[in-house]
Amino acid sequence: MNVVKLEDLIGTEREVKDDNWKSRRFLLKDDNVGFSLHDTVLYAGTETYIWYKHHIEAVYCIEGEAEIETLKDGKKYQIKPGTMYCLDGHEKHYLRAKTDFRVVCVFNPALVGNEVHDEEGVYRLPEESK
Incomplete structure (x- = not known):
């Protein structure tokens, strides 16, 4: 059994930030559950x-509002809050936060923990980062 409190992640290596977002990572690859879970x-x-x-990402919005624009079709x-979306086709997209936008994300395969988007918007796989 693995029990983790959000307050215990803040300020640790499991809280990853960039200029646009912060991600608190509850479950990662080393937790051996087959996916990662992020706030x-x-x-x-x-x-x-x-x-x-x-990666495949499923996202459930719990606070705030945002817009997603998929590049292939411009939709x-x-x-x-209460909306889930799943990027199951590896869609290139823009995510525009209208307000502070808080979501719960699940990634498959699981992230290792320190990923940030590269110049292509990609989370590289660990073997590509070498």
Whole structure:
């Protein structure tokens, strides 16, 4: 059994930040459950280009509002509390936070913990980071 409190992640190596977001990572690859689980906040007014080339991500919004724009077709999706979206086609997209936007994210394969988006918007696999 693994029990983790959000307050215990803040300020540790399991809290990863960049200019647009912070991600508190409850479960990672080393936890051996087959996926990773994150509590993520994107800051109001930010736009993040993302392409999960190697991962499937499911996201459940618990606070705030954002817009996703998929680049292939230009479709825009409004996301608010109670909405789930899943990037199951490795969609390149922009995520625009209208307000501070808090979500719970699940990644498969699991992240190792220190990932941030590279210049292509990708989380690299550990073997590609060498």
